[in-house]
Amino acid sequence: DIQMTQSPSTLSASVGDRVTITCRASQSVSNWLAWYQQKPGNAPKLLIYKASNLESGVPSRFSGSGSGTEFTLTISSLQPDDFATYYCQQYSSYSTFGQGTKVAI
């Protein structure tokens, strides 16, 4: 199985900060990677697919980059609505999620 490792596990930030979350795969997943946002009590919400493609309706302050084994999710200017947990997901070989990154105040 492909393992996905996110860092950091928890991130403390303030409104307006630029935030970067990293996701590393144990082997290449090409660009078959997605990012999700999850808030307590809600299902995950798709933000990015194929590593860098913004899902329809997602604010442009979210962006994704990377390929192979290393990927990043960047929030250019953190907004109050962005405090949540973020997960990466590979879908190159079956599927695996990272362990999550909680973005907190």
Added chain:
Amino acid sequence: QVQLIQSGPEVKKPGASVKISCKTSGYTFSNYGFTWVRQAPGQGLEWMGWISAYIGYTSYSQKFQGRVTITADTSTSTAYMDLRGLTSDDTALYYCARVSGTYLGPSEYWGQGTLVTVSS
């Protein structure tokens, strides 16, 4: 609009089985697939497996192979996930989510989740 509505919460004893449904509407069921993901209390997301209603293909995480069966009923536009041999470690919120019909991809539409509690 696309909707995925899951069945209600379940309480099961260890060793039992649970079958969760995911009824869909708002699109052509047979053109897509479904993935099942679970989340233990306070924990992260765990992928279990997927089915393509389009090509009739299933695959499962090695962790659940032999214990899980995912099916799709095109006549009722409903997907199902059957998990057997339950233990307390299976206590979790189980989600269905729509994926492409031809490959396992990302999920833009999710059900509301079904809580399964395993307790003696």
